[in-house]
Amino acid sequence: xxxxxxxxxxxxxxxxxxxxxxxxxxxxxxxxxxxxxxxxxxxxxxxxxxxxxxxxxxxxxxxxxxxxxxxxxxxxxxxxxxxxxxx
Amino acid sequence: xxxxxxxxxxxxxxxxxxxxxxxxxxxxxxxxxxxxxxxxxxxxxxxxxxxxxxxxxxxxxxxxxxxxxxxxxxxxxxxxxxxxxxxxxxxxxxxxxxxxxxxxxxxxxxxxxxxxxxxxxxxxxxxxxxxxxxxxxxxxxxxxxxxxxxxxxxxxxxxxxxxxxxxxxxxxxxxxxxxxxxxxxxxxxxxxxxxxxxxxxxxxx
Numbered sequence: 001x002x003x004x005x006x007x008x009x010x011x012x013x014x015x016x017x018x019x020x021x022x023x024x025x026x027x028x029x030x031x032x033x034x035x036x037x038x039x040x041x042x043x044x045x046x047x048x049x050x051x052x053x054x055x056x057x058x059x060x061x062x063x064x065x066x067x068x069x070x071x072x073x074x075x076x077x078x079x080x081x082x083x084x085x086x087x
Numbered sequence: 088x089x090x091x092x093x094x095x096x097x098x099x100x101x102x103x104x105x106x107x108x109x110x111x112x113x114x115x116x117x118x119x120x121x122x123x124x125x126x127x128x129x130x131x132x133x134x135x136x137x138x139x140x141x142x143x144x145x146x147x148x149x150x151x152x153x154x155x156x157x158x159x160x161x162x163x164x165x166x167x168x169x170x171x172x173x174x175x176x177x178x179x180x181x182x183x184x185x186x187x188x189x190x191x192x193x194x195x196x197x198x199x200x201x202x203x204x205x206x207x208x209x210x211x212x213x214x215x216x217x218x219x220x221x222x223x224x225x226x227x228x229x230x231x232x233x234x235x236x237x238x239x240x241x242x243x244x245x246x247x248x249x250x251x252x253x254x255x256x257x258x259x260x261x262x263x264x265x266x267x268x269x270x271x272x273x274x275x276x277x278x279x280x281x282x283x284x285x286x287x288x289x290x291x292x
Contacts, residue, residue, distance in 0.1 A: 006199025011191035015273035019254060021266070039201050043192065047276050051248035054279070057226045058233075058249065060123035068122040071136050072114055075143040076107040083105030 010040045103150035117160045121167045128171040142170035232282035244275035
C-alpha cells in the first residue's frame with residue numbers, strides 16, 4: 001500500500017474517508033489523490049449528493065396505498081371490538 | 088362520528104379510550120408516511136402490511152403514554168420503524184449477495200487507476216432531474232435500485248441515508264461492527280449510484 005492510493009483504493013474507502021474513520025496517513029493520501037484526480041473527486045461528490053437526492057425523490061406519496069388503508073381499517077375494527085368487550 | 092374540528096390531543100385522548108373513529112382520523116393523515124418508512128426497510132408488500140399492523144396496534148396501545156413531547160407523526164413514525172426492524176429480525180434471510188456488490192465503479196488498470204476516465208459521466212442528477220417526468224424516472228430508478236440491494240445492505244442504506252441514523256446507532260441496532268456498517272453502506276451507495284448512472288444519466292459504469 002503506497003502513500004498515494006490508486007483510484008480503486010480511493011473509491012473503495014470513500015465512505016470511511018467521509019466518516020473520518022481512516023488513520024491520519026491514509027486520510028492524507030486519499031485527500032491528496034482527490035485533489036489530483038477529477039474522476040475520484042466526482043465520485044465523492046456523487047456519494048455526498050446521493051442521500052439528499054434519494055431523500056427528496058423517495059418522499060412518501062400524498063396518499064397511502066390501498067393495502068395500508070386496509071390495515072388501518074382492520075386495526076380500527078380490532079379497537080372497536082375491544083371497546084365493545086369492555087362495555 | 089368524529090368531526091374534523093377536534094384537535095390532535097383530543098383525538099389522541101379519544102383514541103386511547105377506545106374510539107376507533109378517532110384513531111382513524113388521527114392516523115389517516117400520516118398513513119402514507121408510516122407505510123413508506125416501513126416499506127423502505129422491508130421492501131415487500133406482505134411484510135410491510137404485517138409490520139404496519141403491528142405498528143398501529145402498538146401506537147394504539149401506547150397512546151396513553153404519549154406525552155406530546157414530540158409530534159404525534161414523529162413518535163408514530165419511530166414506532167413504525169421499530170416494528171419494521173423487529174419484523175425484519177424475525178425473518179430468515181436466505182439470499183445475501185454481499186460479495187456480489189462492488190465497492191467501486193468503472194474499469195481500472197493493473198495499478199488500480201481509471202481506464203478511459205473521460206467516459207465516466209459526472210454526477211448531474213440534481214441538474215437533470217428537474218422535469219416532472221425525470222423526477223418520476225429517478226424515483227422509479229431509486230426504488231428499483233433499493234429493491235435490488237441485498238437485504239443486509241438496504242437496511243443500512245435506508246437507516247443511514249434516508250433516516251439519518253448515525254453509524255454507531257445502526258451498528259448497535261443491527262448488532263454489527265461500525266466498520267461493517269460503513270462497508271455495507273459504501274457498497275449500497277456504489278450500487279445505487281451505478282443504477283442511477285445507467286438508467287438516468289445513460290452513462291457507462
